[in-house]
Amino acid sequence: MSAIRIHPPATALSVSIKHLTCNPNTHLFTTNCRNLKRSAFRRNLTVFAMSSDPLEVCAKSSITVPNRLGDCPFTQRVLLTLEEKHLPYNLKLIDLGNKPEWFLSISPEGKVPIVKLDDKWIADSDVITKTVEEKFPEPPLSTPPEKSSVGSKIFSTYIGFLKSKDAGDGTEQALLNELSTFNDYLKENGPFINGKDISGADLSLGPKLYHMEIALGYYKKWSVPDSLPHLKTYMKTVFSLESFTKTMPLTEDVIEGWRPKVMG
Ligand SMILES: N[C@@H](CCC(=O)N[C@@H](CS)C(=O)NCC(=O)O)C(=O)O
Numbered sequence: 001m002s003a004i005r006i007h008p009p010a011t012a013l014s015v016s017i018k019h020l021t022c023n024p025n026t027h028l029f030t031t032n033c034r035n036l037k038r039s040a041f042r043r044n045l046t047v048f049a050m051s052s053d054p055l056e057v058c059a060k061s062s063i064t065v066p067n068r069l070g071d072c073p074f075t076q077r078v079l080l081t082l083e084e085k086h087l088p089y090n091l092k093l094i095d096l097g098n099k100p101e102w103f104l105s106i107s108p109e110g111k112v113p114i115v116k117l118d119d120k121w122i123a124d125s126d127v128i129t130k131t132v133e134e135k136f137p138e139p140p141l142s143t144p145p146e147k148s149s150v151g152s153k154i155f156s157t158y159i160g161f162l163k164s165k166d167a168g169d170g171t172e173q174a175l176l177n178e179l180s181t182f183n184d185y186l187k188e189n190g191p192f193i194n195g196k197d198i199s200g201a202d203l204s205l206g207p208k209l210y211h212m213e214i215a216l217g218y219y220k221k222w223s224v225p226d227s228l229p230h231l232k233t234y235m236k237t238v239f240s241l242e243s244f245t246k247t248m249p250l251t252e253d254v255i256e257g258w259r260p261k262v263m264g
Helices: 017-022 031-042 073-084 101-106 124-137 154-163 171-189 201-221 229-239 241-248 251-264
Strands: 002-006 014-016 026-028 044-053 054-058 089-094 113-115 120-123
Touching: 054 073, 073 124, 073 201, 073 241, 113 124, 120 124, 124 201, 154 171, 154 201, 154 251, 171 229, 201 229, 201 251, 229 241
Parallel strands: 054 089
Antiparallel strands: 002 089, 014 044, 026 044, 054 113, 113 120
């Protein structure tokens, strides 16, 4: 196991005064609150804030480079959530091919991500991101229920196509259908799933699209067709977010991570 401490950059610590006033988990770096409030409310000043303690996150380690974050899209979703909420965290990198006893004692299923919140280890990216949203509501990242399943079939159809050994079995078409539906959705409702602002559904889908792009490019010489321009723009936008570039896996890890599924 190795631990990496992530400190958000100064820019990432910057949050709006509006958020600070309703988030009990942040502390103002100021000595004169009365003056700050007066002027800040008028001009919506940006001030510095910091979450109290770094969160502990167990994540998959790279299998190609020592002491580096690996290629789990569920872990990246959680890290993106913490980054977008400007929450500091410590990474504990787990070799999933040789899981240590201490990890198995806190993650009985042996899966990452797990995150320590209020002294309790929580598993599953759905549960973790929901709990983080409740505990650290600012900036809000929840996706309205009616939009939260947009694009949710893409990952399973991608895996079907990736594993397919028969070019005519319809798995490529099934993926294209899902991508095309998502492209049309973005055209009407984008640029993000919830409109103009990024939300949890994008932070879940983004890492999966990243895996799809790399793995299908490598194993099938396949890429998103030009006939889906809104999807292409969406992928480019999400992949270039600062939170994404800070948490994304190495291309080699994605390729190696999917190899057993392709070969099996
Ligand atoms: N539903 C879980 C899935 C987590 C999951 O499948 N993680 C994989 C790594 S990406 C894992 O830990 N697999 C265990 C193993 O490879 O032994 C979530 O959303 O967090």
